[in-house]
Amino acid sequence: MDPTRHRLRAAAVMSAAALAATAVTGCASAPDPGTVTVLNSATDSLEHAQEQKFFDLCAKPLGVRVRQTSVPADQVASKALRMASSHSLTDILELDGSEVPQFAATGGLVPVRKAGVDVSGMSKSAVTMGSYRGTQYGVARAVNSLALIYNKDLLSRAGLKPPTTWDELKRTAKKLTHGSTFGMAFSATPDADGVYQFLPFFWSAGGDEAHLDDGKGAPALQLWKDLVAGKAASSAVVTWNQQDVNDQFIAGRAAMMINGPWQVPVLDQHKGLHWAVAPIPVPNAGDPVVPPIGGTVMTIPQTRDTGRQHTAAKIINCLNEQHNQVAWGESVNNVPTMTAAAAQYARQNPKLAAFASEVATARSRTDRVGARWPVVSDALSGAFQSVLTGGASPRAALKQAQARATAGE
Amino acid sequence: MTITATGAATAGTRPPAERTTGGRGRGGGLLRWCFVAPAVLYMLAFFGYPLVRNILMSFQHYTPRTYFTGSSPFNGLGNWRAVFSDPLFTGSLWHTLVFTAGSLLGQFVIGLALAVFFSRRFRLSGFARAVLLLPWLVPMVVTSIVWRKLLDQDTGVINTVLTGLHLASGPVPWLSSPGVALLSAILVNVWIGIPFNMVILYGGLQEIPRDLHEAAALDGAGAWRTFRSVTLPMLRPVVTVVLVLGFMSTVKILDLILALTAGGPADATQTLGTVTYRLSFEQLDFGQGAVVGNVLIAVSAVFAVLYLRANRADFGRGK
Known part of the structure; x- marks a missing residue:
């Protein structure tokens, strides 16, 4: 036999075997006892470093290190699911508040109290945001909401005060509209941004996300429609995410906008821009504002190792001590969730006090519909998009939305 | 890649008679399969498996829970009906x-x-x-x-x-x-x-x-x-x-x-x-x-x- 052929055959057999071997070996390494792992969405390098600072501060006394894995916010859920299927989920999983029910429903999260997290002194709205069917699975350090942010110069020049009711909003916005400036700007994109912005109007009108077709939310759609049809807001709002809305406001092309406190650092970069925050207008004077509450929560995934769960809980407890919450809230311009910390935050940041008072009563998106929220959210965005683009009347759109939201049941 | 290339080159220099017998013999058959195997395995692992998996998945109730429990019950044409x-x-x-x-x-x-x-x-x-x-x-x-x-x-x-x-x-x-x-x-x-x-x-x-x-x-x-x-x-x-x-x-x-x-x-x-x-x-x-x-x-x-x-x-x- 030709020796070359022998070698060749051996090489071919080996390469085939090696390929087969890599295909069948699932590699799950044992977790390092000295390291607590975190999955979050801190992909921005500054934010990542900031997170690490707080983690280090809290991990050091426990003699452990914290290692973060950060992926873009909209990929955290699918990344976490992939990790779950290979039993490599991190010790702390930081989810968006609206994703908690879907994960809690799988039985894959540990109730935080059971793991040893102390949640006393936390605002009711923050507790609700991290809860599913009455059990708390997630702890938010700081939360955000939405408010009316207005250009002080443009309003005072027109001799106007920030509107408090819907009628005032329509009138004020109309008066502020001239040239290339619209009176009002908001985001109506068919995604989380647009839905988040629609909710304060929908809820203030008495709308119920579990029964979209009860007609109570229709006036909110009508308000948005009136603003756009009356040219007090651009018809391009259906393409503007919250970032775009902020850009329009900064460029002076919108006198008022709906936006959140996370825009503050960007707004502050523009020294010539004088802005202030007011509550979102309500249907009638004296009605309560019902803004949505948003932000991320820390959850503890179900692992077989309760020791690791307790360590994770201790770190979460430390991160939620009053001074840490305030410092964290200030670094990300969100409001701390401990009532005492929120009060201190409001005192130290008077400009954002409006947000601080709001989040205490703000509503969680998943409170009523739980794990069905993504479907309901989709249906709701379909409703305002078709109303704003002239495809349907508010009532018809909500009827359609309800059909869409319950199609899978 | 390298293996295949060398193989082809060597085969080319071999006298034609030996090549024919070698190619038809049992050992040659095995050798041929070994050359083909990496490509076939690759195709099966990265194209065949995901394809079959995707088709199966469309008949399953496959939700976040599946990732934690590993169970994904078959639900017949339910998904297809819902989508269509x-x-x-x-x-x-x-x-x-x-x-x-x-x-x-x-x-x-x-x-x-x-x-x-x-x-x-x-x-x-x-x-x-x-x-x-x-x-x-x-x-x-x-x-x-x-x-x-x-x-x-x-x-x-x-x-x-x-x-x-x-x-x-x-x-x-x-x-x-x-x-x-x-x-x-x-x-x-x-x-x-x-x-x-x-x-x-x-x-x-x-x-x-x-x-x-x-x-x-x-x-x-x-x-x-x-x-x-x-x-x-x-x-x-x-x-x-x-x-x-x-x-x-x-x-x-x-x-x-x-x-x-x-x-x-x-x-x-x-x-x-x-x-x-x-x-x-x-x-x-x-x-x-x-x-x-x-x-x-x-x-x-x-x-x-x-x-x-x-x-x-x-x-x-x-x-």
């Missing part, structure tokens, strides 16, 4: 077809025109060709974001120019009107696809012997006649490749749409790609997402088969 009865799906199927046909038509016609234009050499033609390639180098998401700014209704450059030149009476709602948004997406995708079409077709044109054109000219054929009777038939195999590859990359469009319109306004730009994304990664209903994915695969498969048949016909004729 959803008007969003039928709409997206239609949008996908319009988007694909429109994009291919635009890309191909402009790409071919440019390729023919550049096939005659002139000063700076190389430079101009290089510049035209630039859209290809820009990542899809960047392209979409830039176009989103350009097409902005109130402040976009395009509307500013159009109204400034009095070509439009008012701002065109490029991305904010359900009637126009799909057209805008097609226009952007045409812009992206022109370089690819141009480069491949230009290459094909270079392969056509010059004397054929000269012969046609001697026979008194005009430019259009030469193009129709000489250039196009000679270019046929290349045209097939360009169109099929273009089809494959267009029909599964996702990133462009997500960054440009996110499927809006009022679902006017939802495609099979965005619906799959929405079902699987936003609503986390992987079973229903798999249904749409399978439809996408089926559509692609039909065209892949057509391509292979066309290719075989061309190949046969070439012989």
Whole structure:
């Protein structure tokens, strides 16, 4: 036999075997006892470093290190699911508040109290945001909401005060509209941004996300429609995410906008821009504002190792001590969730006090519909998009939305 | 790769007699399989398995819970029924077809025109060709974001120019009107696809012997006649490749749409790609997402088969 052929055959057999071997070996390494792992969405390098600072501060006394894995916010859920299927989920999983029910429903999260997290002194709205069917699975350090942010110069020049009711909003916005400036700007994109912005109007009108077709939310759609049809807001709002809305406001092309406190650092970069925050207008004077509450929560995934769960809980407890919450809230311009910390935050940041008072009563998106929220959210965005683009009347759109939201049941 | 290459080389130098016996012997058969095995295993692991998995998944109740418990009960045609009865799906199927046909038509016609234009050499033609390639180098998401700014209704450059030149009476709602948004997406995708079409077709044109054109000219054929009777038939195999590859990359469009319109306004730009994304990664209903994915695969498969048949016909004729 030709020796070359022998070698060749051996090489071919080996390469085939090696390929087969890599295909069948699932590699799950044992977790390092000295390291607590975190999955979050801190992909921005500054934010990542900031997170690490707080983690280090809290991990050091426990003699452990914290290692973060950060992926873009909209990929955290699918990344976490992939990790779950290979039993490599991190010790702390930081989810968006609206994703908690879907994960809690799988039985894959540990109730935080059971793991040893102390949640006393936390605002009711923050507790609700991290809860599913009455059990708390997630702890938010700081939360955000939405408010009316207005250009002080443009309003005072027109001799106007920030509107408090819907009628005032329509009138004020109309008066502020001239040239290339619209009176009002908001985001109506068919995604989380647009839905988040629609909710304060929908809820203030008495709308119920579990029964979209009860007609109570229709006036909110009508308000948005009136603003756009009356040219007090651009018809391009259906393409503007919250970032775009902020850009329009900064460029002076919108006198008022709906936006959140996370825009503050960007707004502050523009020294010539004088802005202030007011509550979102309500249907009638004296009605309560019902803004949505948003932000991320820390959850503890179900692992077989309760020791690791307790360590994770201790770190979460430390991160939620009053001074840490305030410092964290200030670094990300969100409001701390401990009532005492929120009060201190409001005192130290008077400009954002409006947000601080709001989040205490703000509503969680998943409170009523739980794990069905993504479907309901989709249906709701379909409703305002078709109303704003002239495809349907508010009532018809909500009827359609309800059909869409319950199609899978 | 290396192993196969060496194998071929060694086999080539061996005396013919030994090669025949070796090739037919039992040991030779095994050897042959070992050479084929890596490729087959690779195909099975990275194409076969996901394909079968995706088909199975479309018949399963596959949700976040599955990832934790590993259980995904079969639910028959439940997912298929849910997806097919959803008007969003039928709409997206239609949008996908319009988007694909429109994009291919635009890309191909402009790409071919440019390729023919550049096939005659002139000063700076190389430079101009290089510049035209630039859209290809820009990542899809960047392209979409830039176009989103350009097409902005109130402040976009395009509307500013159009109204400034009095070509439009008012701002065109490029991305904010359900009637126009799909057209805008097609226009952007045409812009992206022109370089690819141009480069491949230009290459094909270079392969056509010059004397054929000269012969046609001697026979008194005009430019259009030469193009129709000489250039196009000679270019046929290349045209097939360009169109099929273009089809494959267009029909599964996702990133462009997500960054440009996110499927809006009022679902006017939802495609099979965005619906799959929405079902699987936003609503986390992987079973229903798999249904749409399978439809996408089926559509692609039909065209892949057509391509292979066309290719075989061309190949046969070439012989």
